[in-house]
Amino acid sequence: MSISVRQIEAFRAVMICGTTKAAAELMHVSQPVISKLIAQMESRLGYSLFDRTGNAIVPNEHARKLFDEALHVQERVEQFVRFAKALGQPGSGSLTIYTSATLSTTLLPRVVARYHLRSPKVRVRIANKSVGEIAQRLVLNPDSIGLTIWPVENPAVECTVLASRPVKILMRADHRLADFPNALCFEDLQPESLILHSDSMPLGDAIRAQMARYDYDWTVPFTVDSSETAYSLVEQGLGLFLCDAFASSSLNARNLVTRDIDSGIQTSVCLLRSRFRQADEQFRLFTTALRQQLSEE
Structure with a gap:
């Protein structure tokens, strides 16, 4: 019995992607190629790896047990390729x-x-x-x-989470809250116009969940997909922005300042x-x- 690395790659791709179509896209080949490689692997093993109903393909118990081994094989192949390349170009x-x-x-x-x-x-x-x-x-x-x-x-x-810090509130250096002596809270922001991440972003979802705890009609005239866009809006005096602390050290040169806020929200460098x-x-x-x-x- 001989099973090729290419067959193992196809098996791994199907297990990760869930369909032969998605696996084909992952491996940059056609769907029939994936199906053929899986069929060859099953033939050489002598047992099936997937239950097939119509167009659906569902891994069986054999496939689930083999998946961890397939991952180790792929890791070793990738390691070998990188090592071989590094030998030629230290x-x-x-x-x-x-x-x-x-x-x-x-x-x-x-x-x-x-x-x-x-x-x-x-x-x-x-x-x-x-x-x-x-x-x-x-x-x-x-x-x-x-x-x-x-x-x-x-x-x-x-x-891997390497560091976590509470979010900050970003404002212009001449804003009325810029010299506030203590950490701010959401109540302090109620009279302000706020700039928020879109609700498709995890941080935006977390901030909105906290805001929803307050019985207040928040003023949110701007929603952004990019923090860089929010920084520019804050520069123009269009509102305050809750941002991750890891960006704050880069913003002072733009006449922007950050203040601590008791939000209960942290971002993490991952x-x-x-x-x-x-x-x-x-x-x-x-x-x-x-x-x-x-x-x-």
Whole structure:
């Protein structure tokens, strides 16, 4: 009995994606190719892995037991490929980082500067994506890593929370609350115009849930998908914005200030990687740079 790595890849893809169509998209092949690879694997094993009803394909007990082993095989293959490439180009290569637009203009550049000192030959690509998209990209590109301010729940993605801090309230330096001596609370914001994240974003959902606890008709004239957009609106004096604390140190130069607020909401710097990616040398170097930067902010 001989089972190829390609068949194991197809099996893994179907288990992750749930359908042969989605698995084909993941592997950049046609759906019949996936079906053929699965059929070949089942033939060589001598038993079926999926129950088929119409177009539906459901993993059986054998498939569920084999899935963990398939993950280990894929990890080893990915590790072998990276190791083989590194032998030919010591200290070189590439690193793709998927992150939010906020982190890409605040915390991440400082982390990348530290990382670049240790790995000057590595080409770094930074791509802005939503939290949901980042998890999908990590599955499609296991050699990439992700950085978010909100935990991600995905069975194919490992999420490590490195730091958590309460959200801040952002305002212009000449705002009446800028010199408030104590931490603010939601009651202090009731007369103000507020700028909120859209309700499709986890932080936006969390803030709205807290606001709903108060019997007050909040003034929310602006909703944004990007924190950077909110910063510009605050600069124009159009409202206050609840933002993550990890961005606050980058905003003072824009005549903006942040104040503590008793909101009960925290954001977290979360490092993400595919469960099919080994923690190789570049991943460890980036993690070290990130931890060092967080310890200083």
